[in-house]
Each structure stands twice: as C-alpha cells, then as structure tokens.
Amino acid sequence: MLRFLVHRIFGLLVTMFFVSIMVFIIMELPPGDYADRYAFRKFSGTGVNVTQGDIDNIRHGFGLDRPAHIRYAQWMTGILTRFDFGESFAYETSVNHVIGQRLWMTLAILYTTLILTYVLSIPIAIYAAVNRHSSVDYSLTVVSYLGLALPNFLLALVMLYVSVTVFDTSVGGLFSPEYEKAPWSLVKLGDMLQHLIIPAVVLAWSATALQLQTVRATMLDELNKLSVTAARARGIPEWKVLMKYPARLAVNPVVSTIGFDVNRIFSELPIVALVLGLPELGELLIQSYLDLDMYVAGAILMMLTFFIVIMNFVSDVALAALDPRIKLSGV
Amino acid sequence: MTAEQTIDGIFEPESEDRSKIDKKLKYYTASQWQLVWWRFRKHRVAMIGALVLITMAIMGIFANFIAPCKITTRDRSYIMGAPQMPKFWDHKGFSFRPFIHGIKTKRDPVTLRKLAVVDPETRRYIRFFVTGDKYKMWGLIPSSIHLYGLEKGILHLFGTDELGRDLFTRTLFATGTSLSIGVLGVLTAFVLALIIGGIAGYAGGMMDYLIQRITEIVRVVPVIPLYMGLAAAFPKEWSNTQVYFAMTMIFGLIGWPTLARRIRGHLLGQRGEDFVLAAELSGASAGRIITRHLLPSFTSYIIVDLIISFPYMILSETALSFIGLGLRPPSVSWGILLQDAQNIRAIEQAPWFFIPAIFVVVAVLAFTILGDGLRDAADPYSVTQG
Amino acid sequence: MKPMPDKVPTPSDLLIDVQDLKVSFQTDEGLITPVDGVTFQVRKGKTLGIVGESGSGKSVSTRAMVKLLPKNAIVNPDSKILFYGNGNGTCVDINRLKANSPEIRRIRGGEIAMIFQEPMASFSPVYTIGNQIVEAIRQHRASGMSPLASTATVGSQIMESVQAQKKMKRNDARDLAVEMLDRVGIANPGMRVDQYPHELSGGMRQRAMIAVALSTHPKMLIADEPTTALDVTIQAQIIELIRDLQKELNMSVIFITHDMGLIARVADVVAVMYLGVIVERGRTDDLINDPKHPYTRGLLDAIPRLDRLDRRLTPVAGDIPSPLERPPGCPFHPRCPERRANLCDREMPGRTQMENNRFVRCFLYA
C-alpha cells in the first residue's frame, strides 16, 4: 500500500512538473510582454512619449529581460516556497489577491456539481439497467444524448430565463445583493447554496449524461455475469443480489473517472460562469485571457489542473481500495 | 441412396432452400466493408444522423446559392425582425405561389423608435432561381443566381439581427465554417495521432514512454481553458483566415492524444501477430508494415473514433467563438452567431437568435448517433449467426 | 447389475419430477423455444446425467427448475416441476411458486444448489471466498446449529423457514465455511477463506464453489458442466469429490455435460437432449452398451477409444441449427444418417417406451 501511494505521488509530481512547463509556455505565447503592456497602460493617453528605453527599464525592473528558463524557475520558486503566483497586470496587485475567495467558490461549485452528478446518475442508471426497455430506460437514452449535445452555455441561458420569468429570482452571481459583502454566517451559506443550484445543474448536466451511460452499460454487463446467477442460485433476495454484486461493480467506472469528470466540469466552468456571472476562477480566467493578464491566467490554469491531478490520484486510490484485483504493490 | 449424398456421408440439407444458402454464402464471403455496411443499414437512427449531416454539409457547401443574399447585406427596413413564414393563403384567399406580407415602417408613439409592421394588404410572392447579390461560388465561379427570392426585398426565413442582416444566410455560412473547422480539426488530430501513435506503438520503449507522458499532460489540463489559452495568443492583427487555420491547428494539436492512445494500443496488440512477423521476416520496412498490414485491420475503428470526436471539436469551436477568443466578426460561425444570444434580453426580444443553437445541437446529436451506429456496425463481436 | 423389472418411480423415492417443461424466450428475432417438452425424474441419492451438444437446452431446463431464468424467459404454465424434498415430505410445484418469493428462495440454494461451468466467473471478484460462503450459510441456516455437527445430521436440522428464525452468527457461519473448505479438500482453509477468487487456482475455485453449494446441505445438486473448464487430472478429482459428498449427504445430482465418456462414470440414468427435447433416456449401462437413437450413437462414436485408435473420430456431422430455424418433424432429421424420407421431416416421433424405464424418440423404433 505504501509503495503504491509513493509511486502514485511521484507520478503526480512528474505530471505537475510537465504541466507547469506547458502553462508557462502558454503564458509566454501572446505577442509582446508584460513590460509592453504595462507601459502602454501606464502612459497611453497621458501624452507622455514612451521610448524603447523606458520600456526596457520597466522590463529590467520586472526582471523580464532574463532568459525564459530563469524566469520559469523564479515563477516556480515563488509558487512552491511562498505560494506566490506573481503580479496581476490588469488589477495591479498580486495574483493571490485577485484570486482570493474565488478559489473557494470554484471548489464549492465543483463539489456541489460532482455530488449532484453522482446522486442523480448512479441510482437512475442502475434502475434503468435493471428495468431494461422500461420508460425510464428509454428516457435515459434520450436525456443522455441531449446532455452531450446541448452546449452548456445555452442551458445556462435557458435556466437563467426560466428562473427570472417563472420564479422571479435573479440567479446571477453566488450571493443575493444583501449578503454580497456580509461576513460569513449560516444564513449567508444558505444563500450561497441556493445560488449554487443552477450552476451545479448546468455543469452536472453533461457529466450526468456521460455517467448515466457508463453506469448503465456496466450494470448491464454485470447483470449478465455468472456470479450474479450464482448468487441468485444461493437463494439470496433479489435486491440484495443486485446491490451486493452488479451495483457494487457498476460504481467502479464512476470512481475511476472522477478525474475525468472534474476535468470536464472545469472545462465547461468558464463559459457557464461567464453567462451566470459567477465570481469564481473560470470567469476570471476568460477575463484574464482577454486582457492578456497571463500571470493570473497561468495561476488559474495551474490550480485547475492541480485539482484534476489530485482527483485523479484520489480516484486511483479509491479504486484500488474498492477492487481487490488491483495490486497495491506499486506500478 | 440418392445423388444428394456426399462422400463424407453428410447430406445436403434439403429443407434449406437455395436462396437461403446463397444468402449465407454471400454473408460468409462478404468483405469487411460490406459487412459493416449491411449492419449499418439496419441502424435506422444512425442513417437519419448521416442524412442530417449530409444535408448540413450541402447547406454549407452551396450556401452562396441557397442564401437569398450576402452575409453582410443589411435590410434596413427589417431590423431585428422575426422569422417570416411563407404562406399560401390569407384573408384574400389562396395562392399557388407562396408569398409573405409586405412590411410597413411605423414609429412607436411612445419611444419614437422605428418599428417594422406587417402589412396584410400587400403580398410579396416568392420566386425561385432569381437574380440577386453577386457571388463567386467557392471563390471561383461568378454567379448571381439564388435559389429563391422575393419580387422585392429579401425573405428572412430565420429573421434578422440587430443590423438587419439575414439570419438564414448567416446560419448557412456559419454551418459551412463550423463544420469545416470540425473536419480540418479532426483530420489534423488524426494525422498527428497516426504519426505519433504509430511511432509510439511501433517503436515502443523510450519513445513510447515520452509520448505517454505528453498524452497524460494533455489529458489532465482542462480542454477548453487550454484552447482559450492558445487562442488568446493569436495576434490581433491576424486575418480571419489565419485565425481559422490556427484554430484547426490547436484543435488538432490537443485532440490527438485520445486517438493516438487507441492506435497505439491496437498496434501494440498486433505487433506480435503472425502476419506482422511474416512481413518483418520478408524484409518489409516499418512504414510499410504499419500502413499495409497494421492499419487496415483497424480502419473501421479509426473512422468511428474520428466521427465521435467531431462533437467535441464543434462544441469547442462554438464555445471559443462565443466568448470572443475564437473566430472574429465579420466571419460567421455558430459560436459567433450565438454571441448575439448571450443575455436574457435576447431570449425575450429576439428568440430567433437561438436558431443557430438548434443547428449546433442537431449537428452534435447527428454525429453522436452516427458514431454509435457505426461503432455497432464495425464491432466484429456483434456479429450474429446466420 | 442384474436386470430389474421396470420400476415406475413412486413418490417415496422420487426427489423431483419434471413434466412437460417448455421454455421460450422473447428475443429481437422473435419467440424461440429452446426447451420444448422435457420430462424427467430424479430419485433420491441418484445421479441423472444430461448430455447434448451446445444449445440443446440443458442449462435452460435445469435453470428453469429453480426459476433462475432471465426476464425474457416464458415457462409454459402447464409445465410441472414437482419437488418432493420439501422438508416434511410434502410436494410443491416449483413452477407455481412466484419468482423471488421466499419459498422459491428457500428451495434455491437451500434445497437445490447449483455449480457452474466457469468457477472463476461464478464468484464475484470483489468479495472473498469466505464472504460468499457465509452469505449462503446465513441465508439458509438458523443459529444454534453447531458448526461441528457431523455433516450427515446437519441436513435434517435445516429449519423450515430460516427467515422466522434468528440467522446464524457471522462468526459461527465463518467457522462453518472454513470447515466446508476443509471438507472439499482445500489445504489451509483458514487462510483461503479470506482470499479473493483470483488468488485461487481453477481447480481450487471449483472446490470452493462446491463448498458454497453444499454448505447449506441441499437435497439436490445441479452441476452444469462443472469440469469443462478444468484439465483432466483435476476433472477426475472434482468428480470424485462430488461423488463422495453425494454419498455422504445422500444427495441427488443432475450432472450436465457434453462428454459421453464422463457421463458413463457418474450417472445412474442418462438423458440425451437434442434441440430442446430428450431424444433418449435410460439407465446408463443400457444406454451406453446399446444406444438406440441415431444421435446417441453419434455421440458415443465421438468418444476416443484406446481399442479403436485407428478409427477416425466421428463427431456427429453437420451443425446444430439455431433455435430460430428449428427443423420441422424430428429435430434431428437434417443430420440423421438414417432418416426416413417423407416421415422424419414431417412428423415428430413420439416416445417409444422400452424395458427398464427407457424411452427413445425415433421412428426407427415406433
């Protein structure tokens, strides 16, 4: 078990290392650099004539004239030692400050979505597989096709529209105006949970569609296994047979794809957040890409990926714990 | 006994009529492709998917001809106008030739804004193969013939946008753009996957390990934020054509790993097979072995994979353009058209702005059911006896 | 064995009496009837062997006996499955019991146990062997039973309805599981009980499966090709084990196989199935020494024999038709070397009774 954990953690670190390089490359890609943009922003419209020398000074001041690998090392050292992701250009403050609470909002949305996805998809898919060719089974097929085909921003718009016209509530943002600036309290938490429902439904939509299909397919597979017939032949009550044998195994692919689901949710999050006006990382990511505020973008990309990698790890470990066929002795 | 008896004492089963035997014989001697086609034909839903996609492709390819005008043509008399339904009758009676009612402009007495109002007294008849805006078919053949048109003005089947541009025309061209980005993206991904997956699968060892790592990284980074990051780097001064090709490039660049994984897995599985060894022994080169012996046995799977990866390309393009990091106006794509539908106001005032979204949904659905049908048809394990 | 007069089985030594069993399946291609009027009896303590090629309906008919068929199966309501081993000697018609009712579940596993062809697939890979034995024991055996009671007496202690009693304690059930593993010849049962199926060898898994099946001391064991997946030496050991346990527990066995050679060694009575009907049935000696039905003869010719090594193996020529294209008349006629034109392909031959409670379905004997 220990070897297994060490091996996986090592793999995780290697992956994160390569990811950080890739993120750094993305940060460096846009034409021009921080100094150009800084100078443009600082002096445009002020009538001051900016010379190449001024820009070079700024560049030197920020340490941007050093070679890329040194800057990468500095960036990484900052993150690893001080948890410091650098400076935001657009907000003229540290990236950490800009990100602030948004990180926790993002995680709140992520976990609400994940829980919603699994709470919906697992029981429904199991029910549909057991009652094959029932109306639930057929509607599941239709719903899961739609789940994959409906762009999530569209769904977000529809939900917005419905909630405004039918329920007469604004769902934009994560808090009602009166709690926006209020200190944390139970009431504020409740208010936030209420606002979380719509983003969670929108984001869970396609993840649920996928999981419905996987769980149903696995369940159908497992239902045909001889071990299920053997358990029935032992006289075990039907519901107990179903829960202990096929259903138990139908959950395995769900566990093994947690990382994939997180990836999917994070992938869709920015646009959904933009439409719904959620103060979290995805929306900030789009904004910073549009502003070419690459340190903020890089930090967010790193964080999102880090969570995906962590969830992959969690799923590996959980799967190993669930399935005795997976050897725990490393590799 | 009769002549029916064969040497081994096995009877020709007489109750089985000839046609049935012929059918069986045909089945056993059919090529892999024939088998796939027969099984696919039985899949009615998948056939519908294929038809829908062919229709969309035709709409995109012949957009110039089908559309009543150009994407930039502005109908100042009909700004933010609702879709116009051709009619065959009104209070004046029936007409064989479809028509729409004319438009009058009025001022709103309160806001003093100009309003387009339907005038039920006038009829504008629809004609086919009319002369209209000049265009060059596929950039080559100059023409000014359009499939349909009104005697006067433009028929707006899908309504118009805030500038009075015909949404049907724009949707047609957007269909072409979005589908072609999908096609090019998938092809780029495929070529990359083939090269990289082929190398990894065939060479094995160190190369294999390295490619596995790259695959792993591309797999853990959330896709759309990654696309956005790459798209953010497009210089502002790039032309739309440049952006268009750059987008297909990044889709290909990030889309290959899944495909490469499968190709690699298949190659690793087949490398030890007898026919590969035989080819190796007879001195065939690595490239020849891959293309001649390994890939053909895998073609049907590859096609299924390609079809299945289309929806992701289409949705990604739509998403990128929607937030303004992909194609830019005046180009049109489904994502760009949907930019107009970003807020609730649009839903309330001009629900027809969402028509392009129906195209996205239908296209993605069609690709998905087509892919599923093809997969079922190509799966050799689903062969039933007889 | 001296020839005995044909003795019609009486309820006193009958365990199960299956009458005119018909099973159909609703499939995408239409209704198929892979078991079409099967009748047989099993006596207490005896072994019935069922032979036949793949698809002849052996598994389907035996699974129907304990209502273990998939949802798309339809068992003819007029078929009878009379079970005489129901505790106090009363007779139940299993076909009348509701699916998943407590009665059928008590019989299933408690009175009639099954083992299957693939020992690996019969166990769920994610639970230990012990877990799956304990599950069976606690389902069927009440508490207060001594785990060490001699196996012969425990059988009679089985409670009428375990549901009404307290279940056996988990620890006691586990002790019993270890004892059962020991009994089926698994070395180091205390360790094996906590292992997963993939940690056992094929032969050991089949032994463990037998342990699961017999841990409830059933009156009948249905062994559906229990040795097909095993190699020859292990096959012999497993058959030996089943025979020993059968004697010890005075249990009836239905032994299903493709292999005529095997059936000769285990069965008292043999039924030969072809396309859902029993084409010939009789005492093993009679049937092996003097096969009547052309199909039985074909199957016996297919056994490799040391004294006839020069002769080519002659499996029955031709393919078994799919249940969708069931031939009219005698189902065997397309492959039968002795078929009679204008008769065999038109009419279904009836049963011709012979001495020693034997019958054949073939016009040659009508």
Ligand SMILES: Nc1ncnc2c1ncn2[C@@H]1O[C@H](COP(=O)(O)OP(=O)(O)OP(=O)(O)O)[C@@H](O)[C@H]1O
């Ligand atoms: N669930 C089902 N649905 C439809 N047809 C079925 C089903 N189960 C079995 N059959 C059909 O019933 C026929 C008899 O099957 P069965 O399993 O009883 O054969 P068998 O004699 O046990 O063969 P084998 O030696 O291969 O085990 C087969 O042709 C099979 O196709």
Ligand code: SF4
């Ligand atoms: S009834 Fe006719 S076809 Fe059937 S086994 Fe007898 S001889 Fe052969």
Ligand SMILES: [Mg+2]
């Ligand atoms: Mg069978």
